[in-house]
Amino acid sequence: MNLYHPHLMRIDEITDETPDTRTLKLSFQEPELRDGFQFSAGQFGEYSVFGEGESTFCIASAPTRKGYIECCFRGVGKVTQAMRRLGVGDTLGFRGPYGNTFPIDRMRGHSVVFVAGGIALPPVRCVIWNVLDLRSEFKDVSIIYGAKTVSDLVYKRELAEWASRPDVKLWQTVDPGGQTPGWKGEVGLIPKIVEKAAPSGEDAFAVVCGPPVMIKYTLPVLSKLGFADDHIYTTLENRMKCGLGKCGRCNIGPVYVCKDGPVFTLAQIKQLPPEF
Amino acid sequence: MTSTIVSDADLTALVARLVAAGTRTIAPAATPYDPRRTEYRAIQRFEEATLGGPLPRRSLKEFFLPPSEVLLRYRQNKGGVDVEEVPTTFPPQVILGARPCDAAGVETLDRVMGWGTRDELWFGRREATTVVSLACPGADSTCFCSAVGLGPDATRGADALLVPLGRASVQPSSEVAKRLREAVDAFLSHAQSNADGAAGIGDASAPHPATGVAYLARALTPKGEVLLAGAGKPLAAPEDVELAEAFARSARERVAQNVAAFSLAPEGRPQLETRLGLAAADGGELLDATLLSSEQRTGVALLPEWLARNFDHELWKTLALRCHGCGACTAVCSTCHCFDIVDEHDSYGAGVRRRNWDFCQSAKFTAHASGHNPRKSQTERFRQRVMHKFSIYPRRFDAILCTGCGRCARACGAGMNLPEILGRLVQLARTEPAGSNA
Numbered sequence: 001m002n003l004y005h006p007h008l009m010r011i012d013e014i015t016d017e018t019p020d021t022r023t024l025k026l027s028f029q030e031p032e033l034r035d036g037f038q039f040s041a042g043q044f045g046e047y048s049v050f051g052e053g054e055s056t057f058c059i060a061s062a063p064t065r066k067g068y069i070e071c072c073f074r075g076v077g078k079v080t081q082a083m084r085r086l087g088v089g090d091t092l093g094f095r096g097p098y099g100n101t102f103p104i105d106r107m108r109g110h111s112v113v114f115v116a117g118g119i120a121l122p123p124v125r126c127v128i129w130n131v132l133d134l135r136s137e138f139k140d141v142s143i144i145y146g147a148k149t150v151s152d153l154v155y156k157r158e159l160a161e162w163a164s165r166p167d168v169k170l171w172q173t174v175d176p177g178g179q180t181p182g183w184k185g186e187v188g189l190i191p192k193i194v195e196k197a198a199p200s201g202e203d204a205f206a207v208v209c210g211p212p213v214m215i216k217y218t219l220p221v222l223s224k225l226g227f228a229d230d231h232i233y234t235t236l237e238n239r240m241k242c243g244l245g246k247c248g249r250c251n252i253g254p255v256y257v258c259k260d261g262p263v264f265t266l267a268q269i270k271q272l273p274p275e276f
Numbered sequence: 277m278t279s280t281i282v283s284d285a286d287l288t289a290l291v292a293r294l295v296a297a298g299t300r301t302i303a304p305a306a307t308p309y310d311p312r313r314t315e316y317r318a319i320q321r322f323e324e325a326t327l328g329g330p331l332p333r334r335s336l337k338e339f340f341l342p343p344s345e346v347l348l349r350y351r352q353n354k355g356g357v358d359v360e361e362v363p364t365t366f367p368p369q370v371i372l373g374a375r376p377c378d379a380a381g382v383e384t385l386d387r388v389m390g391w392g393t394r395d396e397l398w399f400g401r402r403e404a405t406t407v408v409s410l411a412c413p414g415a416d417s418t419c420f421c422s423a424v425g426l427g428p429d430a431t432r433g434a435d436a437l438l439v440p441l442g443r444a445s446v447q448p449s450s451e452v453a454k455r456l457r458e459a460v461d462a463f464l465s466h467a468q469s470n471a472d473g474a475a476g477i478g479d480a481s482a483p484h485p486a487t488g489v490a491y492l493a494r495a496l497t498p499k500g501e502v503l504l505a506g507a508g509k510p511l512a513a514p515e516d517v518e519l520a521e522a523f524a525r526s527a528r529e530r531v532a533q534n535v536a537a538f539s540l541a542p543e544g545r546p547q548l549e550t551r552l553g554l555a556a557a558d559g560g561e562l563l564d565a566t567l568l569s570s571e572q573r574t575g576v577a578l579l580p581e582w583l584a585r586n587f588d589h590e591l592w593k594t595l596a597l598r599c600h601g602c603g604a605c606t607a608v609c610s611t612c613h614c615f616d617i618v619d620e621h622d623s624y625g626a627g628v629r630r631r632n633w634d635f636c637q638s639a640k641f642t643a644h645a646s647g648h649n650p651r652k653s654q655t656e657r658f659r660q661r662v663m664h665k666f667s668i669y670p671r672r673f674d675a676i677l678c679t680g681c682g683r684c685a686r687a688c689g690a691g692m693n694l695p696e697i698l699g700r701l702v703q704l705a706r707t708e709p710a711g712s713n714a
Contacts, residue, residue, distance in 0.1 A: 002364050002396045004347045004617065004631070008357060029356075048629075050350045050357050051621035077645030091356040212648075238650060239642050241617045244393050247634070248614035249641065251660075252650070253587065254668045259392060273587040275650045275660075 006048055006093030011086055017154035021119055023072045039063050041104055041130045042263040045096025046243050047071055055079035056240045060122035062129030072122035098243040099262045102127045102233055111140040113199040115218055117190050117210030118147045121154050123235050124209045135167055142169040142199045146190045149178030171197050191217040201226025208234045219266060229267035236261050236276050252276045282493045291322040300369040304332045327373040328413050335610035336378040340401045344632045352625040364396035366404040373410040376430040377421045377679040381610030383433030387673040406499045409434035415530040418682030420695040423540035423576050426679055428527035436500030438491035439520040492520040539699035540575050575702055582705035583667035596658030598690040603635035605684035611677045636660050
């Protein structure tokens, strides 16, 4: 089997997160992979619809949940729109897991702050559940999540679950004008809410994911709160084809996102040219 | 490794033997559409080959990474999808008369293709292929191989090397050598007349060089040894090596002129040394010295470090102004290997997934589905190409991603000239060495 040969997966469940964002729950058709598939938080895969092509997303489910993986995508391109046309029971191709991982071991024994914007929650959610499934091994867990409007918030059921847990601090926010009449969360851009929530950077790690503009304005806030550059993690996304360092597409200066990433610390990102 | 003398007649017999055995034999040969140009293609008889002709239009990479190659076949059915694998073993093939720059390009790509995960489709073909290089007889005004650590007699990536024997300046020390020299002079004047034409477009339609041309043949790997075992006779007399060296020296002279003209010559370092002397009959190390060794940090070897510091240099803004982003340079390049993966569906629920050559000079290369594009303009895309070849790849894989074949400069419709551009960058790197505050 050559390295571009995908495993076949069955779509077990479809969940519409927002009008244009969908979660697929997938299980491997090969019995030995169904239970034996190993990955770590932060890794990604090449998902394919036969006849349409491949597309790159993170594995959005936690490695602590066995027997299935999930991906979450917005239908914007050729492959993702084709993925929206598939139903339960249909077949999808999958290559992976690729890339490096969030350093769960390094975070053990510390507090973790998660900051995500819009459709960038899925890669963070993978780490969130990883941490929550091992909750006793971590100190404080805070989640700050925002989207343009209430309807753009993904994983609404899980947000409700996190909100109800006493061992998780959750701030939800929407951009001004994006709130609905019954909205109980915050209104304001994420950097502002991070400032307001003011999680302590002492003895803590931050996992930040979102659109470039959100990241740009959130990082200085985190620095002010005392998070060291090498304690702030994010994932970068560049267009990829092979996921294996061969197709020459995803590099940012000397760094190949597929092999050296997708998880980077702020300290590493500061070394990169601005090509992402 | 052994050195032998092989003649055109030996090569004719070799090709006949290979073809009869069903081995695909590839050599530079006149293109069907223009007999003055050559390309690497399968031949049936040695007479089809044009070893002394101009540089083939495309490099060797297509025999290892085809422009379009099937990765899998699928068929959709009621219950799901059946996926059929493609084989990763390939029938043997022999490339006869590879240019040293093209053979080196293939070896350079081994490094990325084997990085982490092995690309079996690449290595399957690599293992099935024996590459016989021919010391380059026809450098033209765009060649700059010796600036990137190679040379007309470089051996990187080759399983065997043929060196035409002789040059008028050498006094033949035996009757055999005298006869060979005369034959080779005829061969060289033919090669010369090709190379003197418009850059890279010589005349391959001239008659095949006189039979009787002889080569010093040196097997460099066990594969090369096996191939040459049946050809020629062991005869590496000192005067033969002398003749081969004289040939290599004169070929290097030609490239050295270019390299100096492009301001790419490493300072204070003689350009004309050949490596053949090291490997007389008893066989010495023939590996090419890497240009990246610290005592040799001159010329192009200054670039990995300088480029890494100068991502935002003013020069980038103007360098790419002429670039159309057409991708001709990457298509003909001996080391450009970027690819795309696409599905091709037929109307009956079946189809193939393919890997196709792609090119970093296209605006769509890095465009996200959202519309965001990290490399928005040609400036950024051209910078990426130069950075990848002369900084990113050397720093990661210890080899410059360029073999100095000069095809990009010949193919460019806008007159972009990479060696000339490198010359400008090297000048800057000399004036702004590491640690300076430029």
